[in-house]
Amino acid sequence: MISTNDSSSELDHLQRGPRVMLYSHDTFGLGHLRRSRALAGAITAADPTASALILTGSPVAGRFAFPSRVDHMRLPGVIKRSDGSYASRTMGMSIEETTALRSGLIRSMAQQYDPDVLIVDKEPTGFRGELLPALELLSQKGHSKLVLGLRDVLDEPEVLAEEWARKEAIAATEQFYDEIWIYGLASIYDPTKGLALSPLVRDRMHWTGYLRRDLGPLDTPPEQPYVLITPGGGGDGAMMVDLVLSAYEQDPDLAPRAVLVYGPFLSGETREAFETRVEALQGRVTTVGFESRIETLFSGAQGVVCMGGYNTFCEVLSFDKPAVIVPRTTPRLEQWIRASRAEELGLVSMLDERRDGWTPAAMTKAIRALATQKQPSQAFSSGLLDGLDCVTKRVSALLQDLPRKVAE
CATH class of the missing domain: 3.40.50.2000 (Glycogen Phosphorylase B;)
Structure with a gap:
């Protein structure tokens, strides 16, 4: 001392x-x-x-x-x-x-x-x-x-x-x-x-x-255009992933292609079943298991389909990407509250289970709408980030x- x-x-x-x-x-x-x-x-x-x-x-x-x-x-x-x-x-x-x-x-x-x-x-x-x-x-x-x-x-x-x-x-x-x-x-x-x-x-x-989110040096994103699909950690994202795959399966003209990040917690058995369906789509959907630098994928995306967790929401805002949020409602209403309030402000759109229905047709419509949806920065800017x-x-x-x- x-x-x-x-x-x-x-x-x-x-x-x-x-x-x-x-x-x-x-x-x-x-x-x-x-x-x-x-x-x-x-x-x-x-x-x-x-x-x-x-x-x-x-x-x-x-x-x-x-x-x-x-x-x-x-x-x-x-x-x-x-x-x-x-x-x-x-x-x-x-x-x-x-x-x-x-x-x-x-x-x-x-x-x-x-x-x-x-x-x-x-x-x-x-x-x-x-x-x-x-x-x-x-x-x-x-x-x-x-x-x-x-x-x-x-x-x-x-x-x-x-x-x-x-x-x-x-x-x-x-x-x-x-x-x-x-x-x-x-x-x-x-x-x-x-x-x-x-x-x-x-x-x-x-x-x-x-x-x-860090907007510093990024790797080269995948070939564009594409829509990024991310259920966050993936532990409760199987429903959303299934809905996206069903949309691409039922509409052969649905574009652009999707880049799907499963997240580390989506179970192996469920993921294997999804991979079989992805292979049948012949490149219209490509997948990544876990991406610690998901920022690169955000940077090149035309739009984003995601769940409503806080961090994913911050990434949507930071990269200023049109987004469709599919919020979980159990065990908490946190994601639904965030998504519904953000939709009211024009920051994102939401695929609500009761209002829109969680159906392949509703998901197809939402993905197509991303091409003309406004960026979050056009709705709100002062102090947001x-x-x-x-x-x-x-x-x-x-x-x-x-x-x-x-x-x-």
């Missing part, structure tokens, strides 16, 4: 750069990890002395390249059953044991990494409350800023209020978090609608705008309130 007699120049030399830790529980899909990765990349790019560590439960975290000075630690995985309950991915461990293991690892990393800023994605107390020991530790230490980051839509207000009450999330938000960042715009949707947050907490809320710029400014402001830590 440095003695009190050391000179100020020595202290300056040993001052360490800012450290940001991001928690992303990731029990299913890719959304939380990709959002944390985008945030970490922007923060470290804005400050060449900063580093970031992402704690994630995603089973595919290792397939992604991470930016310079960004690393990740994989937490023991859990899976969500069809009945809504959870189970451990680790053989021989109960969900309680796995949660306790994850919680201990998170607290240990908070202790050892000693972040200046902790950014928590979506869940104020973490998966099954696993984050609470780390929050208590950092709060007691008193030299870390704690931030809760929320996507633009969480769920129906009544459902969300019940969920947060059950998880004691309101109390945790009131007690621990210095700021709440909402990765959207108040003029589009308020995800905290229905939550009994105090005026004091609401004063700590910052609307960032949506998180722009300022999220990453806002986040880096907030991090800088939070760091200014903290005493500089020195390297040990």
Whole structure:
């Protein structure tokens, strides 16, 4: 350690750069990890002395390249059953044991990494409350800023209020978090609608705008024209993929061709059946299993058919592509709320199960309409994609309130 007699120049030399830790529980899909990765990349790019560590439960975290000075630690995985309950991915461990293991690892990393800023994605107390020991530790230490980051839509207000009450999330938000960042715009949707947050907490809320996707150097996209078909992680995308393939099967004149990205979580058996159908279409549909640089495919697409997850929506906006969103409605209405509001604003079109019907004819019509559909930028522009710029400014402001830590 440095003695009190050391000179100020020595202290300056040993001052360490800012450290940001991001928690992303990731029990299913890719959304939380990709959002944390985008945030970490922007923060470290804005400050060449900063580093970031992402704690994630995603089973595919290792397939992604991470930016310079960004690393990740994989937490023991859990899976969500069809009945809504959870189970451990680790053989021989109960969900309680796995949660306790994850919680201990998170607290240990908070202790050892000693972040200046902790950014928590979506869940104020973490998966099954696993984050609470780390929050208590950092709060007691008193030299870390704690931030809760929320996507633009969480769920129906009544459902969300019940969920947060059950998880004691309101109390945790009131007690621990210095700021709440909402990765959207108040003029589009308020995800905290229905939550009994105090005026004091609401004063700590910052609307960032949506998180722009990296538009840096890209690979050469496939031969054009084509429509990009992406169900996100793919775990719940079989219905949409089936609908697209049925449209191309039933209408031999449907154009342009489709480039389909299955996603890493679309099951092998289901994917094999789809591949048989794709082969019969003789090149009118081509497929990719998992594309960590899906940005390249977005860049060359004439239009996009996708589900309504937050990250895919940000990609549609960032690449300014006409899009048809096919939103899931279970287990949450999140995607439907996002898609219906975006359609109202003219940002996208939506294929709604009740209004339009999920039929091959409806999908064919939607794909054909992409050729003349307006780009999102023609409907909305002011502040829409300022999220990453806002986040880096907030991090800088939070760091200014903290005493500089020195390297040990």
